Amino acid sequence: MRAVQEKKSARGSWFLAERFLQGLQTVALGRNLVYRERVGSTNDLARELAERGAPEGTVVLAEVQTRGRGRLGRRWRSPRGGLWFSLVLRPDVAPALLSGLSLVVACAVARALREETGAPIQVRWPNDLVLHDRKLGGILVEVGTGWVVVGIGINVNVPLAKLPRDVRETATSLLESLGHPVDPEALLQRVLVELEGSYAAYRRGEPLRREWRAFSSLLGRRVQILLPEGAFEGEAMDIDPDGALVVRTQRELRRVLAGEVKVVRDVAGEHHGGSGD
Ligand code: BT5
16 A cells, blocks of 8 residues: 655645545545544534535545544544544435444445455444454444435544543554554545445345454354343354344344444354355
């Protein structure tokens, strides 16, 4: 990949729209690009634009978010050095299929990051990008009438010292893991290309389960599932065609469509291959 050179604008930004668009190899994703050096949340701005008719594929990119959001109103820390962006999509798929969208996106991003860096990035069901079990990024899917906004946050050149202590304990960045900075512009171009391909396959209804399993950081491991109604433990067995996590407890197999997962410890001596759809 391209090395990081001194490609800085007057304000110290790494992003130059003209150069970015010239090197972008997508048909639609990112062709309409809204860049802000600083914004509350790219998801909020993308939602506003989606409501006002922004075309599918619109990307909202910011260098710093002051009110970055995670799921369930949690905060997403977004200092300079990360890739913080949102896509406006208008998928014409059955609402039931939308639950799989964050996995589709997470796998496409993981694939792009692997190709660009060679690092063994995985997806921790349902929406985390992880590297050696530490959180490298997250996906936030928000659904409105006639639009879906997909927010993607990746700790690219973020020094861990820029994250608060509690986040630092479980997070990582490419800078921290690889020991050198990565060109965010080339990374974003690659992510958009991979996303465009996966999104097209998803819209055609193609099975993407093989990839979900191959990228999963959870299969074969002992996990704790946290649900609003309580927690339970079991072994993560599979991801089903709808994108639900299948967990074997002592008594039964349970399908989990949404929730929080923690790895408890590895199940010794068991191997679960990721074959078949
Ligand atoms: C997510 O939420 O992982 C979704 C994050 C989506 C962020 C993108 S950035 C562009 C777009 N605009 C937005 O406003 N959001 C999207 P969740 O699974 O709820 O995880 C949130 C938790 O991750 C927090 O409670 C922290 O513990 C942790 N966290 C916060 N900032 C982090 C960071 N930079 N790196 C790693 N972990 C972080």
